Amino acid sequence: MRLQGENLSFRYEKGPWVIRDFSVTIESGEILGLSGPSGQGKTTIARLLAGYEKPNRGRITIDDQVYPIKGFHPVQYIAQHPERAVNPRWRMGDILAETGEPDLAILEELGIESHWMDRWPGELSGGELQRFCIARAITSGTRFLIADEITTMLDAITQARIWHFLTRICRERSIGLLVVSHDPTLLGRICDNIVELEGK
Amino acid sequence: MESKEIVAPRQEILLEVRNLSVSFVQYEKGLRQRIFHPIKDLTLDIRVGEVLAVVGSSGSGKSLLAHSILGILPPNATQAGEMIYKGVRLIPEEQKRLRGKEITLIPQSVNYLDPLMKVGKQVRYTAGKGKGKIIQESLFHRFHLPATAGEKYPFQLSGGMIRRVLISTAISGGAQLIIADEPTPGLHPDALKKVLKHLRDLADEGRSILFITHDLMAARSIADRIAVMNAGVTLEIAEAEKFTGKGEGLIHPYSRALWRALPENEFFPVADDFGDECESERK
Numbered sequence: 001m002r003l004q005g006e007n008l009s010f011r012y013e014k015g016p017w018v019i020r021d022f023s024v025t026i027e028s029g030e031i032l033g034l035s036g037p038s039g040q041g042k043t044t045i046a047r048l049l050a051g052y053e054k055p056n057r058g059r060i061t062i063d064d065q066v067y068p069i070k071g072f073h074p075v076q077y078i079a080q081h082p083e084r085a086v087n088p089r090w091r092m093g094d095i096l097a098e099t100g101e102p103d104l105a106i107l108e109e110l111g112i113e114s115h116w117m118d119r120w121p122g123e124l125s126g127g128e129l130q131r132f133c134i135a136r137a138i139t140s141g142t143r144f145l146i147a148d149e150i151t152t153m154l155d156a157i158t159q160a161r162i163w164h165f166l167t168r169i170c171r172e173r174s175i176g177l178l179v180v181s182h183d184p185t186l187l188g189r190i191c192d193n194i195v196e197l198e199g200k
Numbered sequence: 201m202e203s204k205e206i207v208a209p210r211q212e213i214l215l216e217v218r219n220l221s222v223s224f225v226q227y228e229k230g231l232r233q234r235i236f237h238p239i240k241d242l243t244l245d246i247r248v249g250e251v252l253a254v255v256g257s258s259g260s261g262k263s264l265l266a267h268s269i270l271g272i273l274p275p276n277a278t279q280a281g282e283m284i285y286k287g288v289r290l291i292p293e294e295q296k297r298l299r300g301k302e303i304t305l306i307p308q309s310v311n312y313l314d315p316l317m318k319v320g321k322q323v324r325y326t327a328g329k330g331k332g333k334i335i336q337e338s339l340f341h342r343f344h345l346p347a348t349a350g351e352k353y354p355f356q357l358s359g360g361m362i363r364r365v366l367i368s369t370a371i372s373g374g375a376q377l378i379i380a381d382e383p384t385p386g387l388h389p390d391a392l393k394k395v396l397k398h399l400r401d402l403a404d405e406g407r408s409i410l411f412i413t414h415d416l417m418a419a420r421s422i423a424d425r426i427a428v429m430n431a432g433v434t435l436e437i438a439e440a441e442k443f444t445g446k447g448e449g450l451i452h453p454y455s456r457a458l459w460r461a462l463p464e465n466e467f468f469p470v471a472d473d474f475g476d477e478c479e480s481e482r483k
Contacts, residue, residue, distance in 0.1 A: 012356075029420075037388040038360025044225035080359060081310065093379035117227040123226070123236075126308075127257065149359070153308075155257040156461040182388045185463040 001028040001063055003049065003075060003176055004145045006059035010044050018044045021058070026144060026176040031167060033187035034180045036197025042180045043074060043080070046148040049178065050077035056157040062143065076137035080149040082129035093117035096132055099139045106135050107175075109165055127154045134162065138169060152182070163190050168172045201380035214377060214408045215269070215290075219226055221283035221432075222264050222273065239264055240432040242281070246377070251409040251439070253419035255458065256429030257347060262412045263308055265429075266379045269410075271295030282326060285377075300326070304375040308382040308412075310362045313354045315471040319365045320350025339368040344394065362389045367395060371402065378402060379410045396422045416443065416458060428455040 003026045011017045019041035026032050026049075034042055047053045049060060051073050060067040062074060076099075079085040086095045096117070110131040110152050121129060130150060137145060147166070151159040167190050170177045181187055187194050222239040239261040246252045254262055267273050269283060271292050283290040285298070299305075305325075314322060323339060324332030340350060343364040354362060367383055380399060384392055400422040403409050413419050418441045421427050427437045435452040442449035446465075447456035460468045 038391065039358040043358070086312070087397070149385070153382060153414065154259075155255070156416055156458050157470055158257055159414075160461040160463070160467050161469075164469050182464065184389065189467055190462045 001143055001174075002026070003060075003062050005049055005055075005060045006044070006058050008045070008048055008055045008060070010041070010048060010053065010055050011113070023058075024049070024178075026178055028143065028176050029171060029174040030193070031170060031177045031179060031191045031192035033177060033191035034197070035182060035184065035187055035194060038065050038182075039047035040197040043148055043195060046146045046178065049144075050075050050146045052077060072139070072141045074141060075146060076139075076142050076144070077131050077146045078130075078137050078148065079154065082126060082133045083121060085133050086129060088121050090121075091117065092119050092121065092124065092132055095121070096136055099136050100118060102135060103138070106138055106169075108146070111134055111161075127158050130154065131162070134166070138175075142173075142175060144178070145170065146178045146180070148180045152184075153181045159186075212248045213245050214248050214286065215410075216245055216282075216284040217265070218282040218284070220265070220268060220279070220283065222261070222268055223274055223278050224274075238432050239268070240479070242432065242434050244409050244427050244434055244437060246410055247424075248408055248426070249403055249406050251403045251411050251423045253411040253413060253423035253426045254429060254464045255416055255419050255426060257414070257458075260429045261432040262414075262429060263381055266301070266305060266410070266412055269295075269377075269379060270299045270303060272299070277393070288303045298421070301373060302375060303379065304370040304373065306367050306370040306378065306383040307381040310348075310354070310359060310366070312366065313362065315354050318351055319355060319357065320418055321363065323350070323368045323372055328368045332372075335372050339372060342390070342398065343368060360391055364391070364395065367398070375407065375409050377410065379412065381412045382414070383411075384413065384415055385436075392418065410425055416462060418465060428452060428458065430454050 005022065005024045008022045009017060009020045013021055022045060024045065035044055038155065048055055051067055051069060073103065112131055112135060116124060116128065151162055154162065166177065169175065177186060220239055220242040223237040226234045226236055242265060244252065254265065256262055267277055288294065288454060313319065320336055323336040327335040336350060337347065340347060345364050347362060350360060357365065363383060370378055381479060384395060387395060396418055399409050399411060411419060411423060420440050423440045425437055426440050428435045436450065436455055438450055438455065443459050447459040450456050450459065457470045460466045461470065465467065
């Protein structure tokens, strides 16, 4: 499978262009890095590819399917700030069940403990919440993952574990992975290819 | 009268935290209680003109340390141990008097900004009356924020820009102890380097920075000493230079594991449990 964004341009209402004529291709099983200074539209690209925003110009396709896509989205987005990606009034178990029956093996690998399921999001740390968001994004229908600065708030050991886990699961399941990060060392360590956004 | 004008010698201790513990009572079903103990035994001291970094896994109680010093723990929290600031015990009245003035916070979450107020105004607010605008503009300049950013609302700025706004709000009032709670995630290497340099400069001006971070490389680049925390306990406080090679100079195995896990080093995920959450249930 191939996720492709062609000549994407995006802006808010009549504001300045956040991105202009940006094209990107991610193949199944590929790990692609996306880096660049803040404010250059990395998150916008990530959100466009995940179907959260619509481009003003250009189109996004998965093989011959053209966005918008109905039903469970094969491209799942993992956000930079997990506390803003969960419903604060739902318990963790319900948050996780949002994408269907959780895969117990994945929960175990991510170190998600069963007694956390009854907790509220505010009772978990950022790293713990992020692991829930990762588990939620990986389902049988997931073909591509967009990881938008997902470990910037985590300690080195947790970070290394998450990336070892994600790169392995993406290879095993032929999931294409877009890694948005500021950290060139990290990208160099895990990515097959890296796209660098340049300053305006 | 507090002697604010006296500049203390460099090695003088500004804040001392002794055997701090923080616990929460949570209600499960009905009246069934559960005690949750995120900070068990935390001891550290921060000197005048020093950057003391506190590093550790997520959930190790780093943010709660910041909240304890400021006295902004939620009402269901119980705190024990001692905190001494400039030789005086930090009691709640003292904390209330000092926070936001002498002791300020650069918060972790980008949600700390008011979503309905333009960011320039938020920085001017903490700078105090009169010179607010000049201070805000010079801070934006210092952190390479475009002048037009002041007229924007938080949602219109990128994550990295919001970080720099948060740093501006914390230092606009002229603080002595700045608690920076994860101020760097989301910053591009160049911007990161500059922000770190600014924190270092603030310390060199005679302020103290408690730099709470999970970014060991960042900590090592500006801190004088690094305190390593795990599961609510300070494991070791080491000079920043000790974090080098394979971490042979470090005392605690966890400090070494943290150092080795960096992508710059071996990117080695330790085999034991994923992070270490501090649970009362787990012994």
